[in-house]
Amino acid sequence: MQKTFTYLLWATFLLLVTNFNTFAQKNFTPGYLISSSQDTIAGLIDNKEWDRNPSYIDFKSNSESTIQHYTIQQLNGFGFVNGDVYRKAVVKIDKTPVRFEELLNNSKPTIVSDTVFLLEQVKGSLSLYHLLDEKDKSHFFIQKDEGLIDELIQRNFVFYKNSQPLFGTSEQYKDQLKYSYLHDFSDLYSQITKTSYTKAALTSLIQKANTRLNPEITKTIKIISKHESKFGLVVGVNLTHYQFISEGYEYLTKTHFTWQKNPMIGFSHQIILPRNRKKYAIYNELAWKRNFTQGQFDIKDATYSSTGIITIKANYLGLTSMLRYSWMNQKCQPFMNVGLAGNYATSVTTRVQASEQDRTNEQTTDKFILEHPGKFEGGIVVGGGVKVKQTTAEIRLEKGTGYLNPYTEIGARKTMLAFLVTYYFN
Template identity: 25%
Template sequence: MKYFYCTLLITLFTCHLATAQSNFKQGYILDAKNDTIKGYIDYREWNKNPKQISFKPTLDQAAKTYTVNTANGFGITGIEYYDRAVVSVSTSPITLSRLPASVDTSAIIDTVFLRVRVNGSKLTLYELETFEKVIFYIGEKQKATITPLKQYLFLNEENRMIVNSNKYIPQLLNLAAIYQPNDAKLKQLIANANYNIRYLSPIIIRLNGDAWDTQTVVDNTSVRYFVGAGVTNARLKFSGDNAPFSNGKTATSLSPMLSAGIDYLFNKRTEKTVLRLEAALTLSSFNLSEGRVLNSFNQNIVIRSLKFKQTLVSLTPQMLYNFYSTDRFKIYVDVGVNMNFSSFNNQHYQSNYADGSSRTENNLDFESFYITIPIKAGVQMGKNFQIYGGYILPTAITNYTLWSAEIPGIQAGLVYLFQ
């Protein structure tokens, strides 16, 4: 467990670094008079739309705070843009345990910074992320209005089904009738649209009728691929008084590991939070022997030995979080779930007695599928290289009642990112 505590200490240290970290990017502020002030904004991977931001006219000047009451908008050049607006914010829940029994149209009026997702000559698609949910808005430039696209979820208690009240679809069809009345394909896209940016963004682009490259389309999500190589110091450990080897008896294997996978970046500009799916291959070889006294009166000593090779294929969804992040250097922690598909080959389990006789025992029954929890900490240098160390928490790989065997381990490796 000492490796687990080391990882925990690294996490706490990086949390301290993250608290003091700033990330000023070139941008601008629209002040209360609608004047544009150029400078630098402390850019964050905001979990919800910010109510305030830090701004510097130059990097060597002190930061000043602008809020929804003192700025009409701001932008991080080439990355994200926000407009101030007073809008209706739906408060109806979407969490399953809190769903109402019918449509809940409750809302509050709030002053917010709306994130621009698509900006064309006629319409703007905005996004507002609250603690409760994501809400989309349509800004009509000719009317100078901003209207929420409405969707409500409720629970039909009679058949215990979640029902979607998709009022945003007739809203979009009405806009299509105004701005693109002859576009039959657009109407089909709207009819099949889900309430998320992947569906709504191309619809607004098409409603504007502009060339794609003349519209501002903001999408900072991204995917990247990676390959990796490393070593695992795996430790076979037996536990229980009835185990074939002494309670706590271990054997180790220093094993090569190859991996590959895909990363989903929630924000490719900050790379703060990454959803990673990794496939890995590990080849291990264990050799364990032990002398045990079977009969204390005659001092009948037996030497038991166990040899086997393990081929382990693991599929691991995991969440990687960069606590400290600059363009050239990042520090991260990574927690996931290993789904392990294992084969145990060339198993040889034998007992050798003091009189010179020997007996081949029945092979131990190891699980072909089991789940483990890996915890990693590492650094990223530049855009392409990650170096990490990690610990795999102990999990039983047997299903016996009176004893168990585990293979925890520590890992170290190098990852190359294609981006």
């Protein structure tokens, strides 16, 4: 059985290696460049669906031409046909920290000037742009007609009450909108007050404001990227192995457990995160798993010998949550997972059947080892596989603690290797 595991793991490794070129595949999409002289150049742009705003792009005049590398210094902007549009701008950016721990060390506002590609969200009399910086802080910028591009400020800060540091948020952008950009539309003030510092909320507000400012001007409104949900049926087998550490249960620590095949079935829910070519996903799975394993022990010394079999049976519900990274490709999508598992045992049986002999007596034993094993188990999960159309094939390794948590004198390590197939309904 150990050889079988080795062959399967090597096969998975080779599969990932042979798909390496697939992992790094470009995604050239019809688009255009705006040069520093304001010329528009049509062609193909490697569309990475950036989460953080890019500082360079790869471009080809056509599918047969060589790749050209353009930096932000060489362009005034770029865009995709029926897709994202990025505009180069020199702006002042609020780089004040957002985390409480950082603000305790540096509470002063930090404003820097930088040259960036801003992602267009709304284009009209009022235009809205977005920037996600290197620290994953969101920034929104506003422009009226062809005037200056200003950041709409939301800033965290620390204040003290009775010498105790407290955390606060200043929603300065609401006053900017009320008194600088939309001061002639007091009927929008209540909506401004309710507007959160998010793409969807600010886009909705600016869209409505544009219909008031100048209905004749053509407006471009970008669809906000949303996550996708996929539901699936999971079936497979798991092979489970135990190792025990204890000073008082020698027959447990001396037992060599065999890998036994057990069925499992469940349902999965995958949330595919937007942008970044949908490479990242949050994967959740609820499954019924059966765990049956046996092992033999043989204990001998000068005056005593004992041989027997340990049997462990468990039925349990397992909830697994993982972060999934996929290498996107039209034909197949290799992926890797890492996350946590929590298992609840509906039934657990641990039994020893043994024959014992000393100098004077010989007896047989058939009894429960642990009368009240724990019901909960936690574990770490890693794995990988390939998705083809609506189906995935996956190998997963789970390292857990077993169900012995009330027994502090016994340490258990449970290793489960699962081979799974998932069919997605949508």
